[in-house]
Amino acid sequence: MIFRQLFDQQSSTYTYLLADQASREALLIDPVYEQARRDAALIEELGLKLAWTLETHVHADHVTGAWLLKDRLGSRIAVSRAGGAEGSDLLLNDLDSIHFGKRHLEAWATPGHTGGCLTYVLDDRLAAFTGDALLVRGCGRTDFQQGDARTLFRSVRSRIFALPDACLVYPGHDYRGLAATSVGEEKLYNPRLGEAIGEQDFVGYMKNLGLAHPKAMEQAVPANLKCGKPEKTTTQNPEWAPLTYTFAGIWEVQPNWLEEHAGEVQVLDVREPDEFNGPLGHVEGAQLVPLGSLSDRLNSLQKDKPIVAICRSGARSAQATLLLGKAGFDKVANLAGGMLRWRAQRFPVEGGTD
Numbered sequence: 001m002i003f004r005q006l007f008d009q010q011s012s013t014y015t016y017l018l019a020d021q022a023s024r025e026a027l028l029i030d031p032v033y034e035q036a037r038r039d040a041a042l043i044e045e046l047g048l049k050l051a052w053t054l055e056t057h058v059h060a061d062h063v064t065g066a067w068l069l070k071d072r073l074g075s076r077i078a079v080s081r082a083g084g085a086e087g088s089d090l091l092l093n094d095l096d097s098i099h100f101g102k103r104h105l106e107a108w109a110t111p112g113h114t115g116g117c118l119t120y121v122l123d124d125r126l127a128a129f130t131g132d133a134l135l136v137r138g139c140g141r142t143d144f145q146q147g148d149a150r151t152l153f154r155s156v157r158s159r160i161f162a163l164p165d166a167c168l169v170y171p172g173h174d175y176r177g178l179a180a181t182s183v184g185e186e187k188l189y190n191p192r193l194g195e196a197i198g199e200q201d202f203v204g205y206m207k208n209l210g211l212a213h214p215k216a217m218e219q220a221v222p223a224n225l226k227c228g229k230p231e232k233t234t235t236q237n238p239e240w241a242p243l244t245y246t247f248a249g250i251w252e253v254q255p256n257w258l259e260e261h262a263g264e265v266q267v268l269d270v271r272e273p274d275e276f277n278g279p280l281g282h283v284e285g286a287q288l289v290p291l292g293s294l295s296d297r298l299n300s301l302q303k304d305k306p307i308v309a310i311c312r313s314g315a316r317s318a319q320a321t322l323l324l325g326k327a328g329f330d331k332v333a334n335l336a337g338g339m340l341r342w343r344a345q346r347f348p349v350e351g352g353t354d
């Protein structure tokens with residue numbers, strides 16, 4: 001099986017990518033709206049087909065990427081029937097299965113953090129995606145969205161702790177950077193829900209957490225009740241060129257597009273002068289601004305004309321695109337593969353040696 005744990009820093013959310021090796025069919029658990037491009041890029045780079053997005057619950061702290069991914073990749077959205085969200089393709093009941101290739105997950109109802117929380121258990125019982133029911137040495141709060149401490153206690157103790165001790169637990173969030181745990185470990189060491197702790201102790205603990213409501217709650221809950229469908233549904237992909245978004249967070253353009261459209265963009269070469277005038281040569285009409293002096297020379301660039309950044313291999317120019325993005329240039333792309341690929345594909349250069 002193909003497996004990746006992805007992280008959204010803003011909300012400390014984990015998103016999980018699971019895929020069947022042979023059929024390439026994939027699913028994402030708890031995608032985040034702002035990370036949809038990242039997720040789509042990874043899925044494309046790994047040669048996968050996104051069949052499903054699954055939610056562990058109606059989140060209060062971030063908006064799901066489910067709708068955006070459906071729009072972009074044609075995936076179907078599965079959510080808990082008990083969560084009350086509209087616009088999904090499948091409403092999950094307790095013990096329903098979701099198949100991806102030859103593998104499947106089972107949806108186990110584990111309410112308590114919210115009324116509709118699901119834990120997704122892998123077919124071999126060696127991994128469980130618990131959302132916010134069980135966190136690493138912690139658990140989700142129980143003070144809103146039909147949260148209830150007694151219900152959560154019973155969900156964790158009678159369902160999640162019934163899994164084998166070796167079963168890995170992948171949480172929906174972690175606020176300290178802890179990535180995963182196991183059922184056996186949490187039975188022993190979870191300070192709220194460990195086996196030595198009684199229901200009454202747990203209820204008392206949860207009553208006194210004293211947490212402020214999540215900052216994004218007022219926006220997130222209504223959006224998640226629509227599976228993350230925004231009010232305005234215009235595409236966010238830049239339209240000035242057929243760009244691809246890499247998993248590293250860079251917009252890229254291919255050499256053949258640049259060759260045909262060089263006159264419509266600002267071609268920005270961020271190498272050093274000796275490289276610009278060296279054996280690889282440079283793209284005709286390119287403006288030389290070495291990466292180290294780019295921040296001081298932003299006023300030599302126009303904001304309304306797209307910029308394609310170039311270097312030897314595409315690494316320094318990727319940095320340049322990020323720097324330009326931060327400086328308010330919104331039509332910027334990196335030349336994929338840099339001058340090396342440009343030359344390898346035999347596109348014309350000025351200067352250089354054959």
Ligand SMILES: N[C@@H](CCC(=O)N[C@@H](CS)C(=O)NCC(=O)O)C(=O)O
Pocket residue numbers: 011059060061132138139140141142173175211212213214215216
């Ligand atoms: N400071 C965070 C709080 C996030 C929060 O409350 N997270 C929920 C999960 S949706 C939780 O149960 N947190 C448990 C905890 O912080 O112990 C925010 O504003 O987003």
Ligand SMILES: [Fe+2]
Pocket residue numbers: 057058059060061113132140
């Ligand atoms: Fe949550």
